[in-house]
Amino acid sequence: xxxxxxxxxxxxxxxxxxxxxxxxxxxxKVNVPEVVEFARTLPFVxxxxxxxxxxSDPGQEMIKHDIQQYGLTRLLxxxxxxxxxxxxxxxxxxxxxxNPFLFQMVNIRELVSWVTEDGHEATEKAKAMIRAAAxxxxxxxxxxPKKYPVKPGVVVVGGGIAGIHAALVMADAGERVxxxxxxxxxxxxxxxxxxxxxxxxxAACILTPKMTTVRRHPNITVLSYSEVVEVSGFVGNFKVxxxxxxxxxxxEKCVGCYECIEACVFKEPRxxxxxxxxxxxxxxxxxxxxxxxxxxxxxxxxxxxxFRTGKCPKGCxxxxxxxxGIDFDQKDEIVELxxxxxxxxxxxxxxxxxxxxxxxxxxxxxxxxxxEVERLLNASGPTGGEVxxxxxxxxxxxxxxxxxxxRDENTNRWCSRVCCMYSLKLAHLMKERTGAEVYNxxxxxxxPGKGYEEFYDRLLQExxxxxxxxxxxxxxxxxxxxxxxxxxxxxEDTLIGMVRRIPVDMVILSVxxxxxxxxxxxxxLFNISCSTGNWFMERHPKLAPVSTxxxxxxxxxxxxxPKDIPDTVAQAGAAAAEVLxxxxxxxxxxxxxxxxxxxxxxxxxxICVGLCPYSAIYYDEEKKVAVLNxxxxxxxxxxxxxxxxxxxxxxLFQDEQLYAEIEGALVGVG
Amino acid sequence: MDYLYxxxxxxxxxxxxxxxxxxxxxxxxxxxxxxLPDWNCCGATSYMSVDEWKAVAxxxxxxxxxxxxxxxKDGVDMIAACSACYLGLIRAQRxxxxxxxxxxxxxxxxxxxxxxxxxxxxxxxxLDVLMNDIGTERIASRVKHKLAGMKVACYYGCQIVRxxxxxxxxQSPVMMDxxxxxxxxxxxxxPLKTRCCGGSLSGTVPETGLRLSFILLKEAKKRGADVVAxxxxxxxxxxxCNQGEMRRLFGESLDLPVVYFxxxxxxxxxxxxxxxxxxxxxxxxxxxxxxxxxxxGRNVRV
Numbered sequence: 022x023x024x025x026x027x028x029x030x031x032x033x034x035x036x037x038x039x040x041x042x043x044x045x046x047x048x049x050k051v052n053v054p055e056v057v058e059f060a061r062t063l064p065f066v067x068x069x070x071x072x073x074x075x076x077s078d079p080g081q082e083m084i085k086h087d088i089q090q091y092g093l094t095r096l097l098x099x100x101x102x103x104x105x106x107x108x109x110x111x112x113x114x115x116x117x118x119x120n121p122f123l124f125q126m127v128n129i130r131e132l133v134s135w136v137t138e139d140g141h142e143a144t145e146k147a148k149a150m151i152r153a154a155a156x157x158x159x160x161x162x163x164x165x166p167k168k169y170p171v172k173p174g175v176v177v178v179g180g181g182i183a184g185i186h187a188a189l190v191m192a193d194a195g196e197r198v199x200x201x202x203x204x205x206x207x208x209x210x211x212x213x214x215x216x217x218x219x220x221x222x223x224a225a226c227i228l229t230p231k232m233t234t235v236r237r238h239p240n241i242t243v244l245s246y247s248e249v250v251e252v253s254g255f256v257g258n259f260k261v262x263x264x265x266x267x268x269x270x271x272x273e274k275c276v277g278c279y280e281c282i283e284a285c286v287f288k289e290p291r292x293x294x295x296x297x298x299x300x301x302x303x304x305x306x307x308x309x310x311x312x313x314x315x316x317x318x319x320x321x322x323x324x325x326x327x328f329r330t331g332k333c334p335k336g337c338x339x340x341x342x343x344x345x346g347i348d349f350d351q352k353d354e355i356v357e358l359x360x361x362x363x364x365x366x367x368x369x370x371x372x373x374x375x376x377x378x379x380x381x382x383x384x385x386x387x388x389x390x391x392x393e394v395e396r397l398l399n400a401s402g403p404t405g406g407e408v409x410x411x412x413x414x415x416x417x418x419x420x421x422x423x424x425x426x427x428r429d430e431n432t433n434r435w436c437s438r439v440c441c442m443y444s445l446k447l448a449h450l451m452k453e454r455t456g457a458e459v460y461n462x463x464x465x466x467x468x469p470g471k472g473y474e475e476f477y478d479r480l481l482q483e484x485x486x487x488x489x490x491x492x493x494x495x496x497x498x499x500x501x502x503x504x505x506x507x508x509x510x511x512x513e514d515t516l517i518g519m520v521r522r523i524p525v526d527m528v529i530l531s532v533x534x535x536x537x538x539x540x541x542x543x544x545x546l547f548n549i550s551c552s553t554g555n556w557f558m559e560r561h562p563k564l565a566p567v568s569t570x571x572x573x574x575x576x577x578x579x580x581x582x583p584k585d586i587p588d589t590v591a592q593a594g595a596a597a598a599e600v601l602x603x604x605x606x607x608x609x610x611x612x613x614x615x616x617x618x619x620x621x622x623x624x625x626x627x628i629c630v631g632l633c634p635y636s637a638i639y640y641d642e643e644k645k646v647a648v649l650n651x652x653x654x655x656x657x658x659x660x661x662x663x664x665x666x667x668x669x670x671x672x673l674f675q676d677e678q679l680y681a682e683i684e685g686a687l688v689g690v691g
Numbered sequence: 692m693d694y695l696y697x698x699x700x701x702x703x704x705x706x707x708x709x710x711x712x713x714x715x716x717x718x719x720x721x722x723x724x725x726x727l728p729d730w731n732c733c734g735a736t737s738y739m740s741v742d743e744w745k746a747v748a749x750x751x752x753x754x755x756x757x758x759x760x761x762x763x764k765d766g767v768d769m770i771a772a773c774s775a776c777y778l779g780l781i782r783a784q785r786x787x788x789x790x791x792x793x794x795x796x797x798x799x800x801x802x803x804x805x806x807x808x809x810x811x812x813x814x815x816x817x818l819d820v821l822m823n824d825i826g827t828e829r830i831a832s833r834v835k836h837k838l839a840g841m842k843v844a845c846y847y848g849c850q851i852v853r854x855x856x857x858x859x860x861x862q863s864p865v866m867m868d869x870x871x872x873x874x875x876x877x878x879x880x881x882p883l884k885t886r887c888c889g890g891s892l893s894g895t896v897p898e899t900g901l902r903l904s905f906i907l908l909k910e911a912k913k914r915g916a917d918v919v920a921x922x923x924x925x926x927x928x929x930x931x932c933n934q935g936e937m938r939r940l941f942g943e944s945l946d947l948p949v950v951y952f953x954x955x956x957x958x959x960x961x962x963x964x965x966x967x968x969x970x971x972x973x974x975x976x977x978x979x980x981x982x983x984x985x986x987x988g989r990n991v992r993v
Contacts, residue, residue, distance in 0.1 A: 377862075378860060378862055378863035379862040379863060484864055494862070494882070497883035498882050498883060499883065500906075
């Protein structure tokens, strides 16, 4: 058992308490001199000092100097969150030859000064926390960080532009990359677009070269139509289980001739194509779009005659002939990967416009979402790039409604960042392709990127109408003859202070970005967290924007928050660099927060054996006690919490440490 | 008792046909409704603009009285059929919880007259009760004569969905449409179902108020409606009783009957038209529509 004498060679412990002002962040609320005076009265405290910026070089030097001068054996720093500076001060301790785990950090900024209104209360809370830590640190043991070798290889989850770019950067650096995409092809949303703002270069022209490079790259394995189902292990040593869903066409045998599609019993495409958002048609055997990667068809069992009745002439099988690439009996296949790092790049979903019935989506056929119009404009889309209404006619006037499902307290409060610019792009393309009058209904125009404001200027010059005001409704309610058989947009034009009715032939809803529908499940799978609105949370919004709270797992692209293509690519590159920095180390150090079992107190009840999620505990039949296989332990603490006799304990969270801390916090209370 | 019933002033005056038909329909469905003893004014919209806390206190007195009927249960469901009452009572509850200062003042005022207030009343709209508690299955099974061929424009008005949408969509409610479908009527696709009827402007600034009513009726007629169904005494009054004046102002004769949705339910249930207040309509339901649903095809206009 540990006790506070164990590492002090029989001498009474000597604690140093160092309290940081953090400029005015802490000192503006907490009366630091008073806390210093208080700290000096605590048992075993040999020295207590304050400093304006304890993390600065002079601050660190002062601590090192005092450790020597006062012969300190325990160190306590009251400053900011341990997420930010725990490592800094552990290093200070070890440089001054104190074991870094004989140190305790007290967070009097995030947990005190930033969240307490009253200065007196803040000061009292800071005192209580320091008293608690000064008791706790007496029971700390000397520990050594655990070292593990780092496995090579990275799993990238999501094959949109973020995942593609990150995969290519890492593969070019020689890293083995597994790119997992749940749809039949990689490409993501970007593959659906026609042009990209503000340069108007063709999305396919800049994306498909990257997609084919991914396919040909010797260091990249594409697992398409696959999903991650289980993640275990820890930084540098992840085990990832991927489920490959059956596409009923064997990828390894397929050469991409598409003769099977030609030979299908359905001579014409009859079923809504998911990639075209239902605007186009496909056969039961299909590739989602011409540039799909991998270029392997798949069979939809819902519509395939063979699956539905078992009585199909099977033209596809005959067309494939000796290659024998069609397999109606294909089943789910589980692939197990062992890698050092993971990048989550699962992207976004667009807002479901039918949630706002007053905009008429799903009620009036000529109300479209921005993404649907991308498909109409796209040369490989359902109309071959011609913008046609559902009655086959060209629109003569088009209304584009901004902020649908963004900046709205009834739906999503955030600005989706891309809608203004894609609305402008669509306005330009609609005018160019159809000559229609185009009206933009906006709250504010947000164009803060390189060349973005200039693009807005260009649109103004082109004669696109801009009406500032939130649209009240889209309806087919005509008040005048020229409104008959058209869609009427009612809006308050806030620049002229009047309600206007604007009849148009086509309405485009600039739907905002939302997290993927299954974002919550994904966070559980990877043990990462969400910030407001279910976007995945970065470790620090400024200083660790692509890391997560789970070491070794990184974020890229819009899964972390709405982003346009340039920002997504930049972030994907950053995530790739961070993963490379991890996988290029041969060994990583991990917090020594593993469990240990004191045989003397173990009754052999085996509760912990069944509970351990990592199978790190086994039962020794001879000794009749539970035994921990330490390399397997990941420090979850379940055994320590469940052990009825206190035999199972966890380093850094031992019972006596926690009891001492609680006692210190509560002494003198009530 | 299944539900408490808060009538409000309109139900005893110009909107009496709403109360008559509501009671008849609930009777026919074997749902018991007991009138709240000693109820008073709901505060409505006008009092609110004069003195907020007194308006809330006035409404809250009804809520306090309703709690006395809870019979030891956790809460009590009280039906308020008039849109202004429905909103007035819910608003009082929300204000008391959302604005603690006002809440204290109101509860203290009520305590001074011996009424305790614990905010335990659930204010229910008849559409909510019919669709969510009773259900379309039970309603459809009670139908004697389907209103087949009758085209109904369902008019919800503003107050039952705004600002508090408690049982239906705020902009595009559907409960009345579904109810009408359950009794065999056909509903017209009419995007104006929550647009303003003119409210009290019909009395104070008629050129503006009547125009708003006229827009609603004209569009309903254009879309082929035989009848407009309402859920509010003021909407019903504005849309029905001012059609003569609208003809004078806008030079167009509409002659579109405006009824309470409960009256149509009663007709479908085969209840006597007098029990439903049908005879009180200024613009009668056309004989060909009635003959289709009334036994023996009698013209029931009185």
